[in-house]
Amino acid sequence: MSKRFQLKEKAWSLDSSYLIRDELDQIIYLVDGKFFSWGKDLSFRDYKTGQELFQIKRRLFCLLPQFEIKHKGEVIAELRKQFYLWGHRFSLRFSGGSNYQVEAGFWSRNFVVSANEKQLAKLSKKFWAWTDTYSVEIYEGDEQLILAAAVILDCVLFNHGSD
Numbered sequence: 001m002s003k004r005f006q007l008k009e010k011a012w013s014l015d016s017s018y019l020i021r022d023e024l025d026q027i028i029y030l031v032d033g034k035f036f037s038w039g040k041d042l043s044f045r046d047y048k049t050g051q052e053l054f055q056i057k058r059r060l061f062c063l064l065p066q067f068e069i070k071h072k073g074e075v076i077a078e079l080r081k082q083f084y085l086w087g088h089r090f091s092l093r094f095s096g097g098s099n100y101q102v103e104a105g106f107w108s109r110n111f112v113v114s115a116n117e118k119q120l121a122k123l124s125k126k127f128w129a130w131t132d133t134y135s136v137e138i139y140e141g142d143e144q145l146i147l148a149a150a151v152i153l154d155c156v157l158f159n160h161g162s163d
Helices: 143-157
Strands: 003-009 018-021 027-033 041-046 052-058 066-071 074-082 088-094 099-104 110-115 118-125 133-138
Touching: 003 143, 018 143, 027 143, 041 143, 052 143, 066 143, 074 143, 088 143, 099 143, 110 143, 118 143, 133 143
Parallel strands: none
Antiparallel strands: 003 018, 003 133, 018 027, 027 041, 041 052, 052 066, 066 074, 074 088, 088 099, 099 110, 110 118, 118 133
């Protein structure tokens, strides 16, 4: 059974901030960016408790964008943009050894998250929305890390200068 989410960038925010809603339109996660930081520095939190689940930090001085996802200061995953001529491709590597691939076509509106040739999730960016808005459908896999990856994709591909 799949789960559906909506990832929406907050309007009028100077830093990258997002709300993530479930199928019932309830806010379940909040992602806040730090305004003054070198590179992107985001906090992925549970909306109800305020507990930080992850810290997302862009690695500086890399040829292609790379982000670390940390839990309690320890890197648990890395998302890296890969060189790809006909669209966008990213790898999401976990510290335990698992790997997910994230691919998008040339127009970067629809993304597929897969592992071992199996589709785990689908992300679709809405065309006509005031702020960046995504529909995320997760079939299986780590829900929170796939949503964190969706935030990073938006930062890399659609935020004006992801620094």
